[in-house]
Amino acid sequence: xxxxxxxxxxxxxxxxxxxxxxxxxxxxxxxxxxxxxxxxxxxxxxxxxxxxxxxxxxxxxxxx
Amino acid sequence: xxxxxxxxxxxxxxxxxxxxxxxxxxxxxxxxxxxxxxxxxxxxxxxxxxxxxxxxxxxxxxxxxxxxxxxxxxxxxxxxxxxxxxxxxxxxxxxxxxxxxxxxxxxxxxxxxxxxxxxxxxxxxxxxxxxxxxxxxxxxxxxxxxxxxxxxxxxxxxxxxxxxxxxxxxxxxxxxxxxxxxxxxxxxxxxxxxxxxxxxxxxxxxxxxxxxxxxxxxxxxxxxxxxxxxxxxxxxxxxxxxxxxx
Numbered sequence: 001x002x003x004x005x006x007x008x009x010x011x012x013x014x015x016x017x018x019x020x021x022x023x024x025x026x027x028x029x030x031x032x033x034x035x036x037x038x039x040x041x042x043x044x045x046x047x048x049x050x051x052x053x054x055x056x057x058x059x060x061x062x063x064x
Numbered sequence: 065x066x067x068x069x070x071x072x073x074x075x076x077x078x079x080x081x082x083x084x085x086x087x088x089x090x091x092x093x094x095x096x097x098x099x100x101x102x103x104x105x106x107x108x109x110x111x112x113x114x115x116x117x118x119x120x121x122x123x124x125x126x127x128x129x130x131x132x133x134x135x136x137x138x139x140x141x142x143x144x145x146x147x148x149x150x151x152x153x154x155x156x157x158x159x160x161x162x163x164x165x166x167x168x169x170x171x172x173x174x175x176x177x178x179x180x181x182x183x184x185x186x187x188x189x190x191x192x193x194x195x196x197x198x199x200x201x202x203x204x205x206x207x208x209x210x211x212x213x214x215x216x217x218x219x220x221x222x223x224x225x226x227x228x229x230x231x232x233x234x235x236x237x238x239x240x241x242x243x244x245x246x247x248x249x250x251x252x253x254x255x256x257x258x259x260x261x262x263x264x265x266x267x268x269x270x271x272x273x274x275x276x277x278x279x280x281x282x283x284x285x286x287x288x289x290x291x292x293x294x295x296x297x298x299x300x301x302x303x304x305x306x307x308x309x310x
Binding site for chain 1: 103104108113114115117118121122125160161164167168171172175176178179276280283284286287290291294299300304305
């Protein structure tokens with residue numbers, strides 16, 4: 001196991017590469033899901049008071 | 065006609081959801097197989113020893129960085145030419161993932177360059193043009209954020225994407241056109257200078273990156289559709305809009 005992680009002495013280069021790839025992909029997935037939740041929340045929230053989702057559109061685009 | 069109905073955001077939204085799930089699951093399976101082959105099964109390289117294993121991240125990321133740009137430029141051209149909303153949204157949804165792939169290619173390239181060439185960075189044609197690609201992606205994202213009207217942003221970003229597409233063949237052929245520090249192509253149709261098991265691992269990773277990009281782009285596209293169609297009646301009818309807390 002230790003030999004595997006040592007990567008023949010290239011551990012730093014290998015794991016910094018794979019680690020960054022994993023980090024970037026994880027962050028992208030989190031960001032994309034958070035944005036979806038936020039947009040759904042905005043749409044839902046605005047039509048709790050107004051009839052229809054038209055208000056949410058105005059809110060998201062700011063000017064309409 | 066049947067295929068064209070998906071050009072309407074309301075029609076494509078549910079299809080994109082199903083496709084995203086399928087591509088995400090496939091990407092995960094391919095990545096697991098690719099990683100096992102790449103990090104464990106495949107033997108070490110004769111000259112580069114274990115350091116060559118960066119190839120399994122570097123090459124897929126670099127290919128996707130160029131491929132996604134071409135796809136983004138294609139949808140931009142369609143959006144500019146036919147004034148189709150969904151194509152512009154597709155172009156918009158690709159840019160962040162393209163930027164991510166470019167950053168990943170540059171980062172892993174630097175970490176591969178140090179043990180192989182003795183330097184993290186050189187202003188060689190391949191690396192410099194790839195860095196320009198990153199700036200193009202970031203410029204397109206920044207331009208969109210700077211323009212309030214989405215339709216005007218579509219046009220401006222579309223033009224920038226199309227102008228920037230000349231950079232892609234420069235990246236691709238740079239290793240042939242100039243005598244670069246970066247090596248030439250390893251994978252050529254029918255005549256690859258790479259061991260079969262290494263090639264298999266690489267192909268699994270390429271498809272994993274490809275399918276991941278499709279999945280994450282489609283999820284982002286769905287959010288963009290919701291954002292930009294928020295006033296439409298069909299959005300209000302969606303289960304995820306009606307139901308609280310999901």
